[in-house]
Amino acid sequence: MFAQCADPASLEGLAWLMCYLTSGKHMLFYASFGTVLLLLAITAPIALLFGFGGALASRSRIAPLRWFGKLYTSMVRGVPDIIFFLFVPIALDQGLEWLRHQVLCDTDAPVRQGNDFVVCAAAKLPLSSSPPWVHDVYGFTLAVVAFSVVFGAFAANVLHGAMQAVPRAQLETAEAFGMSPRQVSRRVLIPQMWTYAVPGLSNLWMILIKATPLLFLLGVEDIVYWARELGGTKTSAFTYPHPDWRLYYFLAILVFYLLMTWVSERILGRLTRRLSAGQATMGGEALRKGPA
Amino acid sequence: MKKLILTAAVLAFGMGMASAQTIRLGTEGAYPPYNFINDSGEVDGFERELGDEMCRRAELDCAWVTTDWDSIIPNLVSGNYDTIMAGMSITPEREQVIAFTQNYLPPVPSAYIGLSEEVELEGGIVAAQTGTIHAGHVAQTGATLLEYATPDETIAAVRNGEADAALADKDFLAPFVAESGGELVWVGEDVVLGEGIGVGLRQSDTELRETLDGVITAMKEDGSLNAMIRKWFGEEAQTYE
Numbered sequence: 001m002f003a004q005c006a007d008p009a010s011l012e013g014l015a016w017l018m019c020y021l022t023s024g025k026h027m028l029f030y031a032s033f034g035t036v037l038l039l040l041a042i043t044a045p046i047a048l049l050f051g052f053g054g055a056l057a058s059r060s061r062i063a064p065l066r067w068f069g070k071l072y073t074s075m076v077r078g079v080p081d082i083i084f085f086l087f088v089p090i091a092l093d094q095g096l097e098w099l100r101h102q103v104l105c106d107t108d109a110p111v112r113q114g115n116d117f118v119v120c121a122a123a124k125l126p127l128s129s130s131p132p133w134v135h136d137v138y139g140f141t142l143a144v145v146a147f148s149v150v151f152g153a154f155a156a157n158v159l160h161g162a163m164q165a166v167p168r169a170q171l172e173t174a175e176a177f178g179m180s181p182r183q184v185s186r187r188v189l190i191p192q193m194w195t196y197a198v199p200g201l202s203n204l205w206m207i208l209i210k211a212t213p214l215l216f217l218l219g220v221e222d223i224v225y226w227a228r229e230l231g232g233t234k235t236s237a238f239t240y241p242h243p244d245w246r247l248y249y250f251l252a253i254l255v256f257y258l259l260m261t262w263v264s265e266r267i268l269g270r271l272t273r274r275l276s277a278g279q280a281t282m283g284g285e286a287l288r289k290g291p292a
Numbered sequence: 293m294k295k296l297i298l299t300a301a302v303l304a305f306g307m308g309m310a311s312a313q314t315i316r317l318g319t320e321g322a323y324p325p326y327n328f329i330n331d332s333g334e335v336d337g338f339e340r341e342l343g344d345e346m347c348r349r350a351e352l353d354c355a356w357v358t359t360d361w362d363s364i365i366p367n368l369v370s371g372n373y374d375t376i377m378a379g380m381s382i383t384p385e386r387e388q389v390i391a392f393t394q395n396y397l398p399p400v401p402s403a404y405i406g407l408s409e410e411v412e413l414e415g416g417i418v419a420a421q422t423g424t425i426h427a428g429h430v431a432q433t434g435a436t437l438l439e440y441a442t443p444d445e446t447i448a449a450v451r452n453g454e455a456d457a458a459l460a461d462k463d464f465l466a467p468f469v470a471e472s473g474g475e476l477v478w479v480g481e482d483v484v485l486g487e488g489i490g491v492g493l494r495q496s497d498t499e500l501r502e503t504l505d506g507v508i509t510a511m512k513e514d515g516s517l518n519a520m521i522r523k524w525f526g527e528e529a530q531t532y533e
Contacts, residue, residue, distance in 0.1 A: 024332030094370065113496045115389050117370045121313055124371065129314040132355065219359060219367075229322070229329060232444035235467035237324040239331040245449050 008239050020240045029226040036212045036222055039144065046148040046210065048201075051155025058160055069156070076091065076153030084150050085214050090140040097125050137218075143218045151208055153250035162193040167280065195275040195283075202268040209260050227253055314353040314498070316373035317343050320465070322442050323360040323464055325524045326379035326489075328357065338524035339377040345516070347508045362441060364466060365389060368494060375493055379461065381425050381486030391495045393505045395488025396517065398530045402426055404479040405465050406450060406457040411479050419446040419455035425485045426459040450476065454530060458484075463525050 004011070005019035020026070057069030076084065096110055097119045105120035112118075121127070126134045166189055174188045215222040231246030276283035319339060321329040330336035335356040347354035357373045368376055368390060369378060381399075382392045402425075414434050419425040424437035430437045438455050440446045446458040447468055457479050458465075469476045491508075493501050511517040520529040 024334075025329065028333045039447055090370070098370070115369045116496045118494065118496050119371065125330075127314075128316055128355075128374070129353065135357075227425045228442070232322070232442070233447060233468065237322065237337075239329065241471070244444075244451070246448075258343060 005149060016240075020242075023240065025226075025230060028221070029223070029230055032221060032223045035140070035220065039147065039212060039215065040138070040209065041145050043147045043151065044205065046144065047151035047155055047208070048202075050152025051157075051159050052147055052151060054156025055159035055163060058156065059163060073153045073156045073160070075159065076150055081150055081211065082214070082217065085146050085217055089139075089218055092142055092145065092148070093125065097123055100125060108213070132231040139218065139220050141213055143220050146218065147208070147211070151204060154204050154207075155201065158204065159193065159197055161200065162197035163189060165194045165196040183198050192279075195272075195279050198268070198272050198275055202264075205264060205268070206261055209264065210257065223253055223256070234238060301416075306442045314355055315347065315375065316357050317347075318356050318357050318359055318364060318368060318373035318376050318378070319343075320361045320364060320378040322361070322444060323379050324467070325463065326461075327377070333459050337451070339379070340521065341524070342517070342520055343377050346504060349507045349510065350503050352503075360441070362423065365492070368492060369396065371494075375504070377491055379464075379489055380492050382490045383425055383486050385428075385429075386492070389495075391497070391501055392490035393394055393493065393501055394508055395490045396508050396511075397489040397521065398483050398532065399488045400487055400530060401462045401482035401484050402459055403462040403482045404430070404457045404459050405447070405469055405476050406479040407475065407477070408451075408474055408478055409479055411456045411459060413480050416456035417454075419449040419458040420460065421446055423474075424460075426461075429483065429485055430459055447476075463529070 004015065005022070008016060008019050011019060020075075033141045054069050054072050057065045060066045060069065091131060094117060097117075100123035101111055101119040105121045107120060109118065126138045170188055170192060171184055179187065213224045214221065216224045227249035228246060231244065231249035233244045234241045272283065273287065277283055277287050319335060321335055323337075325337050327335060327339045327400055332395050335358060340356065343354065343356070345498055346352075351403070355443045359367050359372070364376055364378060365386070367373065376390070380386070382395060386392070391395040404411075415530045416435055417438055418433075418435040419438040419440060420430050421443045422441060427437060427439055438446075438449060440449060443464060446455070446460060447465075449455040450458045462482060469478065479521075489505070491504050493504075508517070512532045521531050
């Protein structure tokens with residue numbers, strides 16, 4: 001990074017630390033914070049969408065759709081997250097490669113040969129010859145899918161409950177105005193349910209933030225991976241030898257997560273206030289009366 | 293530069309390049325000097341240099357991949373990469389699941405470290421990395437085995453007193469002992485485990501195995517492998533005749 005960092009062995013104190021903290025490996029560590037934030041930014045809307053679909057499906061009047069919605073929420077909610085995180089990416093990866101194998105390969109060789117899962121070179125996903133970033137993006141995408149499916153199921157349950165909580169009288173009024181069931185859903189039910197959904201959804205958001213270290217399980221090099229890697233004892237085989245510093249690295253991660261949840265809590269608190277305005281709930285009533 | 297060469301190659305061989313396969317080399321990246329991630333964030337070490345040289349001689353396109361030690365064999369058999377070069381000793385148990393080339397490192401001694409030389413090895417608590425020949429050996433000696441996911445954590449366990457001793461390859465432990473300022477010492481006798489370290493491959497990948505076997509034989513004969521071993525493990529390291 002800096003010119004004086006060319007020979008770290010000659011440095012001491014603050015200068016050494018500056019060079020150490022700007023080494024290539026640390027840059028990867030800092031970038032992994034971006035990976036975590038990106039995961040949150042992509043997963044949250046997709047999971048909400050899954051949840052919305054799941055909630056609407058489990059309220060549907062079409063029986064198979066309703067069964068599907070119920071099955072999705074109860075199955076995913078009933079399986080431990082970690083098992084799901086281990087299962088989904090592997091199953092998805094091998095399933096896709098198997099499909100590509102059937103289409104793209106002209107061999108009769110079975111996919112399973114003894115212990116090995118073998119597909120022809122053209123069916124590999126991503127191709128062996130693709131650059132490393134393609135492999136990274138692919139792994140990251142599988143992680144997003146796994147997170148979205150799991151958190152979507154929980155969101156579906158929250159949204160389903162919120163839809164049930166909208167006072168029947170409001171829907172009846174809409175019907176009395178001559179709105180069709182579809183219009184009632186779109187104009188009254190969905191806008192009104194958010195005030196009931198936000199507490200549950202904000203819980204889910206907090207859990208999602210705290211679940212991001214599971215990325216490490218999926219082989220994505222996230223902040224936990226780098227903290228462990230950087231913190232371990234480094235002998236003189238490395239440019240910057242140091243004793244076991246894992247404590248400090250994990251402390252930094254701890255602060256990061258506390259900050260994330262603290263900021264989220266404040267934003268969600270504001271959102272709850274805004275959505276409560278004009279509602280026939282305790283929160284709405286308190287807002288109407290103003291500060292006592 | 294690399295791109296330039298690649299473009300030139302594509303122009304020279306027409307579309308022949310499109311079918312050229314990239315071999316992905318899997319490693320752990322946490323076992324210096326065998327393999328580690330250096331301060332610029334790249335895979336480095338004896339196996340990096342050896343792997344690159346083998347690929348150069350066999351005219352293969354190679355890329356390095358790091359993975360957890362725990363899942364290094366499952367990821368190989370499910371095809372995430374094509375070889376394992378991670379200080380993995382050849383053992384009959386592993387040969388039931390994956391194939392190995394001939395060894396590129398002769399069977400090297402493993403050693404115990406502890407905070408004092410009087411540590412009880414037979415009845416004490418000994419730390420080792422999970423899924424290694426060392427963990428297997430400790431389990432057989434009658435000592436209580438403490439398993440850790442990374443080799444680094446086994447040394448940390450000795451330092452903070454959770455374990456009485458740790459067992460690992462001597463070449464890995466040597467710099468830790470030398471640089472601990474007398475805190476860590478060798479305990480007991482060295483033990484020789486396994487049949488040397490080889491390249492791990494899928495059992496169905498016979499073609500790649502033959503290629504790499506041939507390269508290793510050639511490197512043993514012309515002395516370049518011995519030179520590499522001396523460079524990374526010191527002048528006294530065990531080499532091939």
